[in-house]
Amino acid sequence: MPSAPEDVTATGAIRNRFDRMEVAGAFGDLGTLIPFVIAYLGVLKMDPLGVLLSFGIAMIACGVHYRTPIPVQPMKAVGAIAATQAAQSITLTSAMVHGASLVTGVIWLLLGLTGAARRVASLVKRPIVMGIVLGLGFGFMIEGARMMASNWWVGGAALLGTALLMSNRVVPAMLVLLVAGAIYGLLSDATLWSALQAVRPQLRWPELALSSISLDDLLMGAVFLALPQVPLTLGNAIIAITEENNRLFPQRRVNEGQMAVSTGLMNLLSGGLGGVPMCHGAGGMAGHVRFGARTGGAVVILGVVLIVTALFFSGSVGTLLRLFPTSILGVILFLTGAQLALGGCDISRDKGERFVTVVTAALAVWNVGIAFVVGVAAYALAKRGLLRL
Known part of the structure; x- marks a missing residue:
């Protein structure tokens, strides 16, 4: 059980903490956050002020409300499609990304408020959920290994050292990893130190993006970005995160309807401020918890860091991100x-259900949306005795 007794009030609610372990756990999701932010800023030339400010506000709201490390992440399918299509000179623009955020917000807010999200989630049985969680874990590990391959000596040494520090409650593993990564980044890039010396705080206020979004932007954002993300969001950001949160923090349970509503609200906020489509994710919670987070304080801390960066250092974000080498991420x-993946190892003893979990997990490494559909179909066939195993 990740929550220590002192984290619980007399009424059984979890209190947010802001100690060194929460600070360390706050940065446990950088491996997914930073690459997608770089893609949006580098390929689509989006303003980092709106992107980082939206993330920061959403993180603080989620940390204060849920009081567990409920993460706020970029929607992966949207980010991948946007970056790829832009690289292929297809006319996807920042305004279309903002439009996709607004459409996404409306979709999930309606699904959450009407109860449709919970009804759909109730049809997804536990073997399917375990398969999605297990597959997501393996997918993260594979992508992490690919990123470490950019410099195996550094990545391997950092992995071994971090693993040895994982159980140390005095020296937070994440803080050591980030400091070591920053030092390596400075030593390996001769121009980085001089670039950092030129960084100066400069206050910028956000501008509403609504006036720059046309009807065409909304339609293109919906068709090419928002709709392809829906199955992935349902599997990872609604069902899997609910399972992960309730397994780790039974004192502070959530349901699929709540996850859908908060996904809707934070995307409406993001679309208005010039941000990108966002979601919750089981992998993000696993990252926060793995590196020490036990309350929503970790998410609040990261949110504050992002807001300060957005308002005062948005013009220097590219330089600051260079501190974190790919192998460290x-x-x-x-x-x-x-x-x-460890959270998805609770596999049924029934052979048919194990088959459903394994198939779903294998497909989830590739595409969570397809894994979700195939898992539901395989479960139905297995329960009707139509699968001969």
Whole structure:
């Protein structure tokens, strides 16, 4: 059980903490956050002010409300599609990404408020959920290994050292990893130190993006970005995160309807401020918890860091991100995946249900949306005795 007794009030509610372990756990999701932020800023030339400010506000709201490390992440399918299509000169723009956020917000807010999200989730049985969680964990580990491959000596040494520090409650493993990564980044990039010396705080206020979004932007964002993400969001950001939170924090349970509503609200916020589509994710929670987070304080801390960066250092974000080498981010992602996969190892003794879990997990490494559909179909066939195993 990750929550220590002192984290619980007399009424049984979890209190947010802001100690060194929460600070360390706050950065446990950087392996997914930073690569997608870089893609949005580098390929689509989006304003980092709106992107980081939206994430920061959403994180603080989730940390204060849920009081567990409920993460706020970029929607992965949307990010991948946007970056790829832009690289292929297809006319996807920042305004279309903002439009996709607004459409996504409306979709999930309606699904949450009407109860449709919970009804759909109730049809997804535990073997399917375990398969999604297990597959996501393996997917994170594979991607982490690929990122570490950019410099195996550094990545391997960082992985071993971080793993040895994982159980140490005095020296937070994440803080050691980030400091070591920053030092390596400075030593391996001769221009980084001089670039950091030129960084100066400069206050910028956000501008509403609504005036720049046309009807065409909404339609293109919906068709090419928002709708392809829906099955992935349902599997990972609604069903899997609910399972992960309730397994780790039974004192502070959530349901699929709550996850759908908060997904809707934070995407409406993001679309209005010039941000990107966001979601919750079981992998993000696993990352926060793996590196020490036990309350929503970790998410609040990361949110404050992002808001300060957005308002005062948005013009220097590219330089600041260079402090975190790809191999170090790969270590974070690999260990996050391991934590998540461990949560998906509660496999049924029934052979048919085990088959459903294994098939769903294998497909979830590739595409969670397809894994979700195939898992539901396989479960139905197994229960009707139509699968000969």
